[in-house]
Amino acid sequence: MIGRLVAVLALAGLAACSPEPRSASYFEAHPDEAAKVADACKAGTHRGQECVNAEAGVAAAQRTERMNAFRKGFSKD
Template sequence: MSRLVLGLTLAGLAACSPQPRSSSYFEAHQDEAAKVVSDCKTGAHRGEECTNAQAAVASAKRDARMDAYRKGF
């Protein structure tokens, strides 16, 4: 019986956690991506959002470098 209660409690807590924001969200919100990346480096933020925010920041840097390259011609 106690295992059932524990299982239901854990399932309920898991259902309450919000879905991690996607890379495309962070690409559109670079200020939030930078904050999440900073928080991830200090350990204040963890999980899939760290990976998604890092990917979005890297993508934005790549796009900026490509734009600068194209303007050189």
């Protein structure tokens, strides 16, 4: 019983010290980092809100690339 309490308190202490997850806008601005985190999440070595944010950042970066390619098709250059 006491061993479990110590383990729970240790985990709570570690969780309190973990850094704030990076935002989706951060990952959109850093697509290489977003891809690394998203791959780690898919592999199960990374978890939490940062996974959601990395996936959103990857999707936003891909959307921006597609829009830029679309616009380029209409340019007169």
